[in-house]
Amino acid sequence: MKKVFERPKSLKDMPFHYCPGCTHGIAHRLVAEVIDELQVFEKAIAVAPVGCSVFCYEYFDCDAYQASHGRAPAVATGIKRVLPDRVVFTYQGDGDLAAIGTGEIVHSAARGENFTVIFINNAIYAMTGGQMAPTTLLGQKTTTTPFGRDHKLNGSPVRMSEMLSVLDGTAYAARVSLHNPANVTRAKKAIKKAFEVQIAGLGFSIVEVLSSCPTNWGLPPLKALKWLEDNMLPYYPLGEFKKPAEVI
Template sequence: MAKVFSRPRSLKDIPFHYCPGCTHGIVHRLVAEVIDEMDCFDRAIAVAPVGCAVFAYDYFDCDAFQAAHGRAPAVATGIKRVLPDRLVFTYQGDGDLAAIGTGEVVHAAARGENFTVIFINNAIYAMTGGQMAPTTLLGQKTTTTPYGRDRQVNGCPVRMSEMLAVLDGTAYVARVSVHNPANVNRAKKAIRRAFEIQMAGQGFSIVEVLSACPTNWGLAPLEALKWLEENMIPYYPLGEFKVPAGEGGEQHV
């Protein structure tokens, strides 16, 4: 019998530690599939964050570094400048990238550093107990906003893709989701495009992935996917916000 589906070579054969219904595992697989399909298994270098994906280096079967909280872009900058022929990517959550690491990612993008960021946006600090994150939606209840995020008290959620897309150093900015099969396929295409742009030396690329967090949202896995579709996508629209000059895309900026 012909094998039609199997574990990617770039993904280790060990169980994930993520909660049931968490979509980190889907994104891990997409990244690994793209690495395999681009024949970059021996050239890929991952930079792991602090957060739910802190053990990403245990799952990707490639060289990897562990960065301090929020500092993955700085680590990736050093790696890519020393080893420009490698496929270098950071894998970061919204607390790591959009809070303590905001300055790191903004300036890496502004400099046009030639690596890729895989940015997981689940609208909450998940690993540390479900506190409000920079991406938490208005009205969303968390352990630190039990009555819902209040614009007057907590400010507005940060749209990282839109913010980074206006910087001259960015080459590719996309926001995708993994809440259903069609969008999983679109997410994979965006990750591949970001990696190809990096390997072509065109500059900074980032793929933001809207991801479900059933545990901290207090929802069943299927309910969490529906909540993402009905609440996150209206505020965080999907599409390509920036593509290299001369290339087509579903731009929203």
């Protein structure tokens, strides 16, 4: 019988540690499918963050680094500057990228570093127990905003893709979501474009992926996806904020 669906070769055949209903698994799969389709597995180097996806260096079967919290873009800069023909990507969460690692992501984009960033935005610090992230929505309850995020106390959530898109060094910036199959398909297209931008040597590329965190949101998986759709999409509009003419 003809096989019509299988595990991407760039993804290892092993159980993931992610919670039931977490969308990290989908995001991993999309990245792996893109690496397979672009036939760059042998050239790929992944840089894992600190956070829930810290072990992604185990799941992606390519060569990999584990970076310190927030510094994956600096590590990727070091790699890519020595090995410009390799395909380098970071995989970072919102605490990693949008809080502690803000300096590194902004200046990597400003320099036009030619690597790809997969940015998982689930509006919460998950691994450490559901604390407020820079991306936590106003009114959203977390373990450190037990009465809901208060604008006066905590400011407002950060829209990283829009911010980064205004920098000249950013060649591609898009926000996608994983809350339903149609959007998963769109997400893959954006991830593929981001890698194509890198392979073409056009500069910094980032795909922000809206993801669910049933465990720390306190919702069953399906309701978590609905919560994402109802609450995150209005604040975090989907779309491409910057794209080079060459890959449109």
